[in-house]
Amino acid sequence: MSLSILVSTCSAYKDTWPTLAQGLENIRPDLGADLPVHVVCTNPDDIEHIPEGWHPIHTQSDLGWSDNLIRCVESMTSDYILLWLDDIIPVEVTKPGFLKSIKEFIGSQKPSYLRLSPKPPSNDLFVVDRAGFEYFKIGNDVPYRNSTILALWHREALLKVLRPGETAWQFEVNGSRRSTGLEFFCLNSAPIKTVNLIVKGYIEPASMRAITHAGLPYSGQRLRMPLTTLMRLRTKELVHHILISSLPPAWFTKLQAIRHNL
Numbered sequence: 001m002s003l004s005i006l007v008s009t010c011s012a013y014k015d016t017w018p019t020l021a022q023g024l025e026n027i028r029p030d031l032g033a034d035l036p037v038h039v040v041c042t043n044p045d046d047i048e049h050i051p052e053g054w055h056p057i058h059t060q061s062d063l064g065w066s067d068n069l070i071r072c073v074e075s076m077t078s079d080y081i082l083l084w085l086d087d088i089i090p091v092e093v094t095k096p097g098f099l100k101s102i103k104e105f106i107g108s109q110k111p112s113y114l115r116l117s118p119k120p121p122s123n124d125l126f127v128v129d130r131a132g133f134e135y136f137k138i139g140n141d142v143p144y145r146n147s148t149i150l151a152l153w154h155r156e157a158l159l160k161v162l163r164p165g166e167t168a169w170q171f172e173v174n175g176s177r178r179s180t181g182l183e184f185f186c187l188n189s190a191p192i193k194t195v196n197l198i199v200k201g202y203i204e205p206a207s208m209r210a211i212t213h214a215g216l217p218y219s220g221q222r223l224r225m226p227l228t229t230l231m232r233l234r235t236k237e238l239v240h241h242i243l244i245s246s247l248p249p250a251w252f253t254k255l256q257a258i259r260h261n262l
Helices: 011-026 044-049 064-073 096-108 155-161 166-177 203-212 228-245 247-260
Strands: 003-008 037-041 056-059 082-084 088-093 114-115 126-128 134-137 151-154 184-187 192-196
Touching: 003 011, 003 064, 011 044, 011 088, 037 064, 056 064, 064 114, 064 155, 064 166, 088 151, 088 203, 096 114, 126 192, 151 155, 155 166, 192 203
Parallel strands: 003 037, 003 082, 037 056, 114 184
Antiparallel strands: 082 151, 088 192, 114 151, 126 134, 134 184
16 A cells, blocks of 8 residues: 655645645654645746645646646556645644554545544544544535545545545535445544644634744745735634534535625
8 A cells, every 4th residue: 555645736826835844844753754745836946946845746737727637637546645735834743643544444445535633523424443543434515525625545546536626625625525335444543733824815823823833944035924815714613613503514515605606
């Protein structure tokens, strides 16, 4: 069983690459020295900015989120791909030894998808391994079933669910329906603490504080998120949390589909 990281990115987010690269390097002892990091390269001029040790996969131009991924995944040979979004920065390992547990789980269960984050949550406990890691099964009706955050995909399953022309958000909503019937799992708690550094094109203030505390560099020129935008974002997150916690999963999924089609 072979495993690789694929960083989903584009030229507009190359300011995050040094930060992400250092974050991954800091947790390298837990990832393993032989775990390769591939990166979507949408512009030949970006080669000089790609961090040392990353392996670019060229698309020649920015084809769009899903089309870039399809092109790259098709060229990869790894059995499993840990999809890593460019602005999701690792700041701390909270469960040392997680990779060994994950590899043993994959070897025994052959899942189509394993999310290293419990969000969105599942309450269908599947197994607790010898190291105490709890694996939950993700039902077909769970909203955002195939969330892109810290998502470990079987290569063929990812290609089956991807569709040309979709954004990451469309993939999470529409792709969750296309993934029905595939074996999806998640951990009960994330073994890696991460922060979302860029939100709506701005630096997210709490995330900036977290990466600074972790000693990670960021030298980009993006503006910090204005207070009014931050307040709207927090309100939206609260409403989203209330809805996903209170509505039956099928209702929430239908609501998201309606929102998408408006």
